[in-house]
Amino acid sequence: MMETREKLIEEQLSGAIQLVERVRAAERDAHSYRFECSEVWKQAGRIGAMVRSVIRIVTSTPFLYERPIRRVVVEVCRTLERALALVRKCKHRSVLRRVVTIINAADFRKVFSLLEASVGDMKWLLSVVDADGGNGVGGIGVAIAPIASNDPILSWVWSYIASVQMGQLPYRIEAANCLVSIAQDNDRNKRIIAQEGGVPPLLKLMKESASPDAQIAATTALLHLADVQERVRLIADELGVPIIVHVLRNSPMRVQTVVANLVARMAELDPFSQEEFAREHVVRPLVTLLSFEIVMNENDPKMSIHSLVQINKEVGESSRVNAKLHLNSSSSMNEEGSGRGGRHNKDRENEKPEVKIKLKTSCAEALRMLARGNVSNSKRITETKGLLCLAKLIEKEKGDLQFNCLMTIMEITAIAEYNAELRRAVFKINSPAAKAVVSQLVRLIEEVDSTLLQIPAIRALGSLARTFSARETHIICALVAQLSHWDHDVAMEAAIALGKFACQENYLNAEHSESIIKFGGVTPLMKLMRVNEQTRLHGLILLCHLAIHSGNSESLEQARVLTILEGVQHTMMAQHPDLRELVLQATFLLRMYHNGALGEGQPYVP
Incomplete structure (x- = not known):
């Protein structure tokens, strides 16, 4: 070609x-x-x-x-x-x-x-x-071509791209930084760079250069271009994903930070790139970088053996990718091992703490975007010791790193809510990683006064509702307490999460409903329904589930739940027709219980 x-x-x-x-x-x-x-x-x-x-x-x-x-x-x-x-x-x-x-x-x-x-x-x-003219091929201050006199940006873009592709290393770095500068100005400049073929030379500079400054310049330019799905897909179509993963595995920490940001951006904007990164096994190096300096005390020999098998499998895949890219496989096959990667691992010991935190924050964000709505990446994170690592970082760290780790867990639990295989394999009752995650989620809800952290923690617990046994009432207790939270969004999220414990799809709905009522959930729920339209909707759903599965509770009768449901049912059913059956069933059962006329085996007739 x-x-x-x-x-x-x-x-x-x-x-x-x-x-x-x-x-x-x-x-x-x-x-x-x-x-x-x-x-x-x-x-x-x-x-x-x-x-x-x-x-x-x-x-x-x-x-x-x-x-x-x-x-x-x-x-x-x-x-x-x-x-x-x-x-x-x-x-x-x-x-x-x-x-x-x-x-x-x-x-x-x-x-x-x-x-x-x-x-x-x-x-x-x-x-x-x-390239042999002695001027470095283009570069800073290059003259404007008459053909581009009406659009000087085009002339500059041509010059800088040519320098990145054909110039000597110092000029390539300078030209890549110039592309970053003009890409920052506006979206039109980014579009011109992409249309004029700027992506392949930047990927080439990333792949072939041994200079960290060159890799950072090229990656930063790609990061500025990758702000819409069309350009992200262009990077992936130019076989950029294998190059990005290779650089992530075999570069100094300051390079890895920028590359992790690029992974996060591409995964966020393009589902195709998410899958490409999954095929290139990007999760393991990200987890490895994230868990640097963290001692894993997981007493689960099965997971340890599986982790070793997975490493060997991915090392084989990595060597095949490197062969296709004409890379030196002896220096890049093992991301934890020898060659450049090994030297960089040793260099991490001498890095400044702020550099390490910045890298971990970027890796956590990349894992979050890779896991969002993606089953394969979520599985890969859980197949490593990623969950345990995330839980430990949530416990130890603060700020953006803690938040990104929490959001990653929230994305994984959102997948597990609808994927029974992932839910049963990872969030087992006796799993140390699952216990550590749940423990940190409950701690954030009970001890941390930050809605930014409490809301994703509540959502994660709600997504895991079907994994908890009837004995684990401390989780329901923590969620019920949030129904009285001063922030209405937190209270509403607690109602949504508790609704997943009490809903029909949860086979322990009766036991969980009794626990919600036992811990005093009815009174704050009634107050929540008077706040606004959104809180009324989710409060109504939870009240209906409680009425259906624990309708004979005195707390429901004392709170006059039946009166509330009868007062709002026509309005809510008109606005939300999909709730019709739920509201009618709850109202019917409460009437029967309160009138003392619910006989053995009497059917519900809407």
């Missing part, structure tokens, strides 16, 4: 040379405006000499940035065609033919102007693509 593109470029350049020769032949045959035609040929000859220089560069450069060459050559050919047409009009000897074919000095002035612009374009093009 590369050879085909180069051949097409050579054909374009050869077409320009042919036009130059035709201008020369037409100048020889001209009989009028001899001086002007001679000047046209001089300019065309200069263009031809520069086109031949470009041809030599094209044939000798293995990785050529094509976009500006194509655009400039097309414009140059148009100018040469116009010059050729004008010079040919000067061929006729007959005075009559010369009068009929109207030519004046203004026509030559226009052509001279176009030829001068083409000469300027060719000079600029040579300065951009000539």
Whole structure:
């Protein structure tokens, strides 16, 4: 495919040379405006000499940035065609033919102007693509090409991309940083960089450079481009995911931090990239970096053996990826082992604490975005010791790192709520990791006065409602206490979570409903229903579940729950038709219980 593109470029350049020769032949045959035609040929000859220089560069450069060459050559050919047409009009000897074919000095002035612009374009093009010209290929302060005079950004983008792809290392780093600078200005600049082929050279710089500064510059540029799904998909389509994972495994910590941010951004915006990262086993290096300096005291030999098997499996996958990327497999097969990765692991000991925290925060955010709505990535996190690591960090850390770890757990539990296989395999009653997670979730709810942390902790416990036995009433007690929380959003989330304990899908709904009532959940729930429309909705749902599964409770009768349900049922059913059956069943059962007329086995008739 590369050879085909180069051949097409050579054909374009050869077409320009042919036009130059035709201008020369037409100048020889001209009989009028001899001086002007001679000047046209001089300019065309200069263009031809520069086109031949470009041809030599094209044939000798293995990785050529094509976009500006194509655009400039097309414009140059148009100018040469116009010059050729004008010079040919000067061929006729007959005075009559010369009068009929109207030519004046203004026509030559226009052509001279176009030829001068083409000469300027060719000079600029040579300065951009000539890697041996001593100017570093483009770079800071490069002149604006006449072809891009109406849009200088295009000229700068061409120059910087060419430098990133073909320049010496210092100029490549400088050009990548320049792309970062103009990408920060507006979305249009990002779109131009992507459209003009900026992604492959940046990935190439990431992959091939041993310089941390170069990798950071390239990754930062990609991070600025990857702010919409279209450009994220472009990075993935250019086989960027294997390169990103490789750099994450085998780079210094300051590089890994930026790469982890890129993983998070791509996973957040594009489900396809989420799956690509899962196939490239990005979870394990992220968990490894996150658990650095954390002692894992998990007394579960089965998980330890499984973890070892998984490592061996992923090492094999990693070596195959590196072979495809023409990478040195001996230095990158084991992310925990030898070579560059090993040296970087040793270097971590000497890193500043703030650098380590920043890296862990970025890795936690990447895991959060990878787990969001994705079963395979959630499974991979739980198959490592990721859950235990997240729980320990929630316990020990504060700020963004603690928050990102908590949000990762919330995303995993949201998947487990609807994926029975994941829920049963990971959140077992006797699992040390599951116990540690639940313990930290309850602690955050009871001890931390931060709605930012309490809300995701409550949601996570609600997602795990079907994993708790009837004896684990301390969890329900903690959630019931939040029904009286000063923040109505926290109280509403507690009602939603308790609704998952008491709903029909939970086979322990009767036992959990009794516990909710026992711990005094009815009174704050009644108050919550008077706050606003949202809290009324979720409070009504929980009240209905309590009425259906513990309708004979005196607490429900004393709180006049039946009166409340009868008062709101018509309005709520009109606004939320899907609640009709639930409200009617709850109202029916409460009437029967309160009237003492609910006989043995009497059916519900809506």
